[in-house]
Amino acid sequence: MTAPATRAGAAPGAPVGIVGLGMTAMSLEPGGAPADLAAQAVTAALADAGLAKRDVDGLLVNTSQGVRPDRLSVALARQIGLGDLRLLEHLEIKGATTVAMVARAVLAIRAGMAETVVCVFADAPLQPGGTAGSTYAHSGGSDGVRGLERASGVLGSVPTYALMASRYLHVTGGTPEDLCAVAVSTRAWAVGNPDAVVRTPLDAEGYRASRMVATPLRVLDCARPVNGAAAVVVSGRPGQSGQPPVHVLGMGFDHPVRRRRAGGESWFGGGRRAADDALTMAGRRREDVDVRELYDPFSVVTLCLLEEYGFCAPGTAGAVARSGALGPGGDLPTNTGGGQLSGFYLQGMTPLVEAVTQLRGAGGDRQVPGVTTAFVGGIGGRIDHHAALVLDREAA
Amino acid sequence: MSTTVADVGEDWLLDPALAPNAHDPLLAPLYAGAARGELVLPSCGACGLALELEQRACDRCDSTDVVWAAVVPAGAVHSATTVHRRERGLVVATEPYPVVDVELDSGHRLVMTTLAPQRSAPAIGRAVRIGFRSVGGVAVPAAELSAAELSPVPPSDTEVTP
Numbered sequence: 271m272t273a274p275a276t277r278a279g280a281a282p283g284a285p286v287g288i289v290g291l292g293m294t295a296m297s298l299e300p301g302g303a304p305a306d307l308a309a310q311a312v313t314a315a316l317a318d319a320g321l322a323k324r325d326v327d328g329l330l331v332n333t334s335q336g337v338r339p340d341r342l343s344v345a346l347a348r349q350i351g352l353g354d355l356r357l358l359e360h361l362e363i364k365g366a367t368t369v370a371m372v373a374r375a376v377l378a379i380r381a382g383m384a385e386t387v388v389c390v391f392a393d394a395p396l397q398p399g400g401t402a403g404s405t406y407a408h409s410g411g412s413d414g415v416r417g418l419e420r421a422s423g424v425l426g427s428v429p430t431y432a433l434m435a436s437r438y439l440h441v442t443g444g445t446p447e448d449l450c451a452v453a454v455s456t457r458a459w460a461v462g463n464p465d466a467v468v469r470t471p472l473d474a475e476g477y478r479a480s481r482m483v484a485t486p487l488r489v490l491d492c493a494r495p496v497n498g499a500a501a502v503v504v505s506g507r508p509g510q511s512g513q514p515p516v517h518v519l520g521m522g523f524d525h526p527v528r529r530r531r532a533g534g535e536s537w538f539g540g541g542r543r544a545a546d547d548a549l550t551m552a553g554r555r556r557e558d559v560d561v562r563e564l565y566d567p568f569s570v571v572t573l574c575l576l577e578e579y580g581f582c583a584p585g586t587a588g589a590v591a592r593s594g595a596l597g598p599g600g601d602l603p604t605n606t607g608g609g610q611l612s613g614f615y616l617q618g619m620t621p622l623v624e625a626v627t628q629l630r631g632a633g634g635d636r637q638v639p640g641v642t643t644a645f646v647g648g649i650g651g652r653i654d655h656h657a658a659l660v661l662d663r664e665a666a
Numbered sequence: 667m668s669t670t671v672a673d674v675g676e677d678w679l680l681d682p683a684l685a686p687n688a689h690d691p692l693l694a695p696l697y698a699g700a701a702r703g704e705l706v707l708p709s710c711g712a713c714g715l716a717l718e719l720e721q722r723a724c725d726r727c728d729s730t731d732v733v734w735a736a737v738v739p740a741g742a743v744h745s746a747t748t749v750h751r752r753e754r755g756l757v758v759a760t761e762p763y764p765v766v767d768v769e770l771d772s773g774h775r776l777v778m779t780t781l782a783p784q785r786s787a788p789a790i791g792r793a794v795r796i797g798f799r800s801v802g803g804v805a806v807p808a809a810e811l812s813a814a815e816l817s818p819v820p821p822s823d824t825e826v827t828p
């Protein structure tokens with residue numbers, strides 16, 4: 271008599287966790303194909319978890335929508351030498367995809383459809399012969415709304431977010447000092463993060479001296495594109511390396527439809543449900559959250575998301591930022607690795623990597639004391655898609 | 667019959683390489699209207715609601731009858747930015763240029779630059795008329811600001827200096 275086949279997934283009642291984390295170096299130089307970078311990150315994540323490729327039965331792939339033809343796909347499973355898989359998908363919700371991958375992995379594991387799932391993001395926008403800004407300015411094509419906007423001088427993503435920032439400051443009565451405060455506090459965190467690509471201390475004077483890209487956004491209000499990759503291992507079983515477990519307690523999504531129509535706001539007033547759902551599932555309140563790791567391609571987005579997710583009352587995030595609350599030693603530590611502004615722009619992996627690092631207590635000079643609960647917010651499009659996680663060091 | 671350089675026009679802002687695809691199925695009616703000097707945008711054929719450019723069904727009455735028709739070429743600034751980064755080979759202007767998100771009187775929203783060079787962006791709320799630029803021979807909407815309507819240095823373009 272043979273034993274029934276072992277059921278995949280988590281033991282009943284056991285929390286699903288992030289048991290491995292791996293990254294490449296974050297490079298400001300051209301070089302590296304996305305698949306090669308992804309292979310390095312996956313190898314590092316499995317080593318971090320103390321697992322082998324044969325232990326993996328799921329792979330989820332997230333790639334930039336951006337500027338390269340050689341993007342990752344489900345072919346990555348073959349390219350990086352994984353074996354037969356139960357779960358293999360390429361997810362796409364723009365910048366919200368990383369969080370969506372983790373949620374997808376957790377749900378699959380809970381449903382018994384996989385046991386150990388690797389989630390990976392890789393991108394290499396920096397190419398020989400041009401800056402990242404130049405590469406983005408030349409991409410987008412001549413079709414559709416994008417083609418019309420490009421013919422109107424909207425080159426790359428900065429002008430669109432500059433329109434959002436202008437409107438945000440208009441609606442909230444804020445000033446560029448609000449944006450400055452975000453850039454300065456985020457840099458202060460990056461100083462303590464060896465993986466951050468910009469670590470020189472920054473004050474308001476240095477911010478004001480930086481180059482204007484599109485008013486009110488200066489170059490220091492914009493994310494730093496890098497060539498790099500990051501991967502996490504999500505499993506219903508503990509890792510084998512002794513790393514502290516990081517449990518995924520809550521997940522939530524929100525895709526608000528805000529019409530571009532006269533008489534209303536089209537950028538603000540969405541995403542709250544993602545945060546509410548994630549916190550409710552986790553059984554946590556906002557005041558239980560020790561660190562907020564938010565997708566911050568531009569300084570203004572940090573302010574928007576603090577308000578959208580209910581960590582600041584509407585219109586007050588600028589004042590909160592100017593109080594220093596978001597930075598080291600503040601009451602509302604936010605983007606504690608330097609975010610995408612000063613850390614590195616790996617889309618949704620940037621906030622996820624930092625949340626796991628803080629929950630492990632591995633933050634070194636930028637470690638926030640006593641972190642037990644982290645909130646991760648990922649956005650996509652023009653703040654059109656929201657995905658949130660609540661991660662916790664303790665089981666529920 | 668050949669097209670003269672004057673007919674093609676020389677845009678003050680962008681290289682002709684940034685001409686949009688005038689035969690793009692989504693926006694062909696807009697470009698055809700613009701070539702006639704008309705601002706043509708989509709509305710619901712059943713209830714008249716102003717629709718977004720990519721919208722295929724009405725969010726008020728569920729009709730899938732999308733009608734492209736000329737609208738009043740006037741509106742107000744919803745948001746604006748002065749773009750300082752000028753990508754070599756794409757931007758021919760030598761000074762920073764405005765990008766404006768306009769709330770049209772018709773209910774639509776549309777992003778455009780200005781009809782003529784402007785060193786700085788207009789203030790939010792300012793009234794604009796809509797005219798047309800030619801980019802590589804394709805007419806596209808552009809915001810027209812009378813000189814009297816422009817403040818010398820709008821707050822949105824204030825260079826913050828200590």
Ligand SMILES: [Zn+2]
Pocket residue numbers: 710711712713714715724725726727728729
């Ligand atoms: Zn209708």
